[in-house]
Amino acid sequence: xxxxxxxxxxxxxxIDRLLYLNEKLERRKSNRITEVSYDIGGKGTHASYVMSKxxxxxxxxxxxxxxxxxxxxxILSEKNxxxxxxxxxxRTTRECYIMIEPEQVSAGSxxxxxxxxxxxxxxxxxxxxxxxxxxxxxxMVLIAGSLPTNFTIDNLRQLLRILKEIGCFIACDLxxxxxxxxxxxxxxxxxxxEFELKQLKASHxxxxxxxxxxxxxxxxxxxxxxxxxxxxxxxRKIYRVxxxxxxxxNDTGAGDCFVGAFLAGLANQLSIEEIVKxxxxxxxxxxxxxxxxxxxxxxxxxxxxxxxITQL
Amino acid sequence: xxxxxxxxxxxxxxIDRLLYLNEKLERRKSNRITEVSYDIGGKGTHASYVMSKxxxxxxxxxxxxxxxxxxxxxILSEKNxxxxxxxxxxRTTRECYIMIEPEQVSAGSxxxxxxxxxxxxxxxxxxxxxxxxxxxxxxMVLIAGSLPTNFTIDNLRQLLRILKEIGCFIACDLxxxxxxxxxxxxxxxxxxxEFELKQLKASHxxxxxxxxxxxxxxxxxxxxxxxxxxxxxxxRKIYRVxxxxxxxxNDTGAGDCFVGAFLAGLANQLSIEEIVKxxxxxxxxxxxxxxxxxxxxxxxxxxxxxxxITQL
Numbered sequence: 001x002x003x004x005x006x007x008x009x010x011x012x013x014x015i016d017r018l019l020y021l022n023e024k025l026e027r028r029k030s031n032r033i034t035e036v037s038y039d040i041g042g043k044g045t046h047a048s049y050v051m052s053k054x055x056x057x058x059x060x061x062x063x064x065x066x067x068x069x070x071x072x073x074x075i076l077s078e079k080n081x082x083x084x085x086x087x088x089x090x091r092t093t094r095e096c097y098i099m100i101e102p103e104q105v106s107a108g109s110x111x112x113x114x115x116x117x118x119x120x121x122x123x124x125x126x127x128x129x130x131x132x133x134x135x136x137x138x139x140m141v142l143i144a145g146s147l148p149t150n151f152t153i154d155n156l157r158q159l160l161r162i163l164k165e166i167g168c169f170i171a172c173d174l175x176x177x178x179x180x181x182x183x184x185x186x187x188x189x190x191x192x193x194e195f196e197l198k199q200l201k202a203s204h205x206x207x208x209x210x211x212x213x214x215x216x217x218x219x220x221x222x223x224x225x226x227x228x229x230x231x232x233x234x235x236r237k238i239y240r241v242x243x244x245x246x247x248x249x250n251d252t253g254a255g256d257c258f259v260g261a262f263l264a265g266l267a268n269q270l271s272i273e274e275i276v277k278x279x280x281x282x283x284x285x286x287x288x289x290x291x292x293x294x295x296x297x298x299x300x301x302x303x304x305x306x307x308x309i310t311q312l
Numbered sequence: 313x314x315x316x317x318x319x320x321x322x323x324x325x326x327i328d329r330l331l332y333l334n335e336k337l338e339r340r341k342s343n344r345i346t347e348v349s350y351d352i353g354g355k356g357t358h359a360s361y362v363m364s365k366x367x368x369x370x371x372x373x374x375x376x377x378x379x380x381x382x383x384x385x386x387i388l389s390e391k392n393x394x395x396x397x398x399x400x401x402x403r404t405t406r407e408c409y410i411m412i413e414p415e416q417v418s419a420g421s422x423x424x425x426x427x428x429x430x431x432x433x434x435x436x437x438x439x440x441x442x443x444x445x446x447x448x449x450x451x452m453v454l455i456a457g458s459l460p461t462n463f464t465i466d467n468l469r470q471l472l473r474i475l476k477e478i479g480c481f482i483a484c485d486l487x488x489x490x491x492x493x494x495x496x497x498x499x500x501x502x503x504x505x506e507f508e509l510k511q512l513k514a515s516h517x518x519x520x521x522x523x524x525x526x527x528x529x530x531x532x533x534x535x536x537x538x539x540x541x542x543x544x545x546x547x548r549k550i551y552r553v554x555x556x557x558x559x560x561x562n563d564t565g566a567g568d569c570f571v572g573a574f575l576a577g578l579a580n581q582l583s584i585e586e587i588v589k590x591x592x593x594x595x596x597x598x599x600x601x602x603x604x605x606x607x608x609x610x611x612x613x614x615x616x617x618x619x620x621i622t623q624l
Contacts, residue, residue, distance in 0.1 A: 027419060112342075
């Protein structure tokens with residue numbers, strides 16, 4: 001693949017500040033930070049990172065604030081990510097704080113998130129024009145993450161219509177009203193978690209039947225039901241995925257990693273089974289790492305051999 | 313007072329990032345930040361802020377990193393503080409994070425601190441030259457806060473010698489080896505807390521006797537012993553201070569506020585009783601506020617009427 005054919009759209013990205021502590025976080029004392037590192041958060045960007053790391057050319061699109069754009073771009077380029085964000089003048093990309101304690105003392109992740117910027121109609125129009133100018137029918141587009149406060153469901157509908165008119169493959173990792181709309185508009189891929197799947201479920205319907213029903217209109221329905229395991233619906237059949245057993249350090253970002261690898265696999269025209277194994281292997285490698293995005297390709301390739309898929 | 317006659321030296325300042333939360337901080341969830349504000353931390357700067365707010369002209373000196381100097385200066389100017397920091401090229405002023413929960417749910421302050429920059433011998437020399445050029449015999453200088461990692465006790469000794477040679481009034485709000493040195497070099501003012509006083513105490517000596525002994529060589533020895541109350545030694549007599557009763561919201565920074573107001577009172581040539589009342593009133597107003605430096609002059613003036621001082 002020489003040309004870009006894969007795009008991610010992150011509408012509400014974040015500069016994630018990872019604060020590493022040398023002890024467990026305690027109140028009423030001065031907690032010493034030993035190291036600070038940065039990441040671009042907001043889901044779509046994490047998927048782009050995974051694709052890039054798997055050698056699949058892609059472009060990260062979305063909004064970014066002008067005020068801290070230098071820092072934003074610096075992080076993207078340190079992660080070797082191609083990007084073309086629509087810059088919002090006079091706004092600041094939100095910052096999120098993730099505190100990482102030493103493994104042996106950690107009592108669970110600690111994350112603080114800002115709400116994010118306002119976008120004007122003119123900004124939205126600029127982003128949409130950029131998408132129209134770039135994306136072609138044979139391309140794949142992932143919309144992932146939360147929406148800026150005043151980016152409405154109507155705005156999302158416009159965006160999905162634009163992509164539908166282009167005729168490209170549409171993947172969505174959204175929640176709440178946004179995922180409901182994605183379902184209604186019959187996108188090609190969704191990845192609801194248990195909470196989101198419950199939002200999509202009709203009363204008296206089992207979660208299993210919900211996946212089945214969604215798969216009538218949506219080609220790829222991938223879902224993780226926590227301890228109940230992971231399932232995916234493809235070609236109107238439901239499969240159970242048994243991921244490899246690994247030592248879980250931090251499962252934050254595992255879903256984003258899965259989605260990025262899944263789309264990378266699709267772009268490389270792997271079989272659905274190979275794609276799911278690849279994505280599960282990458283996500284399993286991710287949870288072995290402290291931060292929200294790091295995974296190791298070599299480890300992922302080993303782990304994917306241990307993934308088991310059974311048709312239900 | 314038209315000319316500056318009061319200086320603060322903050323050797324290891326910090327950009328404090330105050331993150332306001334809408335709920336109690338919990339692990340394993342996304343904690344929403346409702347507001348972010350900034351302050352310059354590092355003790356000396358807080359004292360400067362208090363003096364400025366009390367209308368006492370002063371200049372904040374110390375080190376600051378070049379990389380985030382714009383942000384640093386912006387915060388100082390928003391707080392109406394006069395400053396002339398010695399900029400360290402290629403270094404970043406450390407950042408500290410203070411999480412502020414709604415009063416009714418807070419279970420104690422949460423603070424994360426970075427260690428701070430390295431300073432080179434040349435930087436130290438530049439700061440010392442600046443001090444020699446500015447400070448005169450009739451001036452007062454406060455050295456407050458922690459030392460940069462490689463600013464040694466020997467460097468501090470050099471600094472104190474320079475000030476001794478100038479012949480100015482020397483106030484120190486230091487801890488560990490640094491406060492021990494300040495005592496040994498017979499500075500004019502120290503403000504040990506209970507922990508620091510214990511470091512200064514000889515074996516078999518009571519804390520009370522330690523204050524008495526220190527006061528032989530040091531004109532002003534002010535100490536807060538937590539629940540045991542506040543004491544000061546002046547003119548070889550020990551006084552007990554009963555502060556006004558206020559609703560405590562956050563006592564972080566109360567000591568810095570006390571020191572700033574104390575030196576402002578000295579600069580205005582108030583009586584020792586008036587000075588202690590003013591400083592206690594300001595500190596009491598401070599603890600009614602959520603952040604580390606805010607206090608209200610009007611409230612402080614009312615509260616100072618309630619301060620009781622008794623000679624022991």
